[in-house]
Amino acid sequence: MALIKVDETKCDQDGACVRACPAGILTQQASGLPAVVRGMAQFCIACGHCTAVCPHGALDNVRAPLSTQTPLERFPVLDPETALTFLRSRRSIRCYKPEPVPRELMEKLLQAARYAPSGHNSQGLSFLVVEKPEHMKGVKERVARWMKALVDSGSELAHKFHMPGILRAYEQGQDRILRDAPHLIVVTAAKDHAPARVTTFLALEYVELYATSLGLGTCWAGYVNTCAQMTPDLAAFLGIPDDHVITGTMMVGYPDEIYHRLPERNPLDLRWLE
Template sequence: MDMIQVNQEKCIRCSLCVNVCPTKFITMGDQGPEATGENCIACGHCVAVCPWAALDNMKAPLAQQLSLEKVPILDADTAARFLRARRSIRCYKQEVVPREKILQLLDIARLAPTGGNTQGVSYQVIDKADTLRKITSLVIDWMEEQVQTGSPWGPYYAQPIDNYRKTGEDVILRDAPCLVVAISARNFLPRGRDNSHFSLAYAELYAPAIELGSCWAGFFEMCASSGYQPLISLLGLKEEMAVTGALMVGYPQFTYRRLVDRNPLKVTWQ
């Protein structure tokens, strides 16, 4: 069966599908659009752009695409407020997040754009309190090693280490009830890390819509990216796989009332 199927009664040979194809996989033939290239990246542009739903692609089936007529487009002011309202949540309610909600969150994360539609990101979700505490302890141990060996990051690690050792405060995962770890193949780096960050950004933006908050688990990611074996062993990570990002996730303890500003915009034109 051909990868590209065209409904000849609907197709008017407008060439929209041909023009949007990023790899020139589709060309216009005598009988309409046809697959003549060598590389379809399954982006679905060809199917999504057709106003008459005349084209189908086995790699991006028409039946699995949602009509944009059913999806409201935010006006500029609403979109800006939505994006600005995202906050890094570091104080969580001590409530278990149902796994169904985490799956709902990650089902949106997987839809994030990726380089050449390569995707290649999987997720490990850790929601057992004992394991989360062990992770925090191991990351602190690693940070202390960095201080002792004179790492440039040593001064930055000193205060969190001191707080943890003196008070037991979880300065790594912030007592979040859930940690989402993005994983990609080592032979897919660095693109796998970029794709992971795109997907986790989608998760961060979507989280408030399902009453969740999130925060980038930066200390954890740095430790895991260094290949710190005690942490890698705890995660049960296969040798050919690498941690490429992580988010703390849970129900926010507090509600924020105002939109916070950032540094002034800096732009150069050429």
């Protein structure tokens, strides 16, 4: 089947689809109509740009069908102040209400991750939600065990990341590993998925930014991430298939804290190349 189909009655031959194609596989023929360069169809990354950019809906692509795209009259653009305030008001949440997040809401949150950018539009991430308190406890126990082994071995990493204090708190029943969050999102990808870690970080950042609109709070679970990278224990406990690796983890739940100010950051370190 041909990769693209052009409705000649709708195409105004403006070349927008050709310019938008990131893989450079489209060309404008002498007739003005777009076509796939011979032998290049295999390089389509299914990003849907060729279809989405056409104002007339004249182009269809079997790998990114027009029928699956959402038409928008006008793309909403936040004014710069609202946009910056939105970005700045995202907070890492470390106090959670104990009540669980319903599956429907969790799934709605995770749907946002699908729209994050990914290298070559490769996507390819899988999501696992740790739902039950006993499983959250199991994760925590394994992270604490890993931390203890690092501390006992005199590891520099353990001290750099305050692990002795975290372990002391853990032994006293204070959770600085998962902050008593009711759930953990675990992202995995195939071992041979080269851009998986960056893709995961972007996908989870979409989740983090979208969470507030759903009344949810999140926090990157860095200790869990590092533990998962350094030991196979966590992946085994979570039943991650052998051909997959954990690429990112994020706590999630209903926030039990409200912020009243926007913290400041370091000044921008900027240089212009003259």
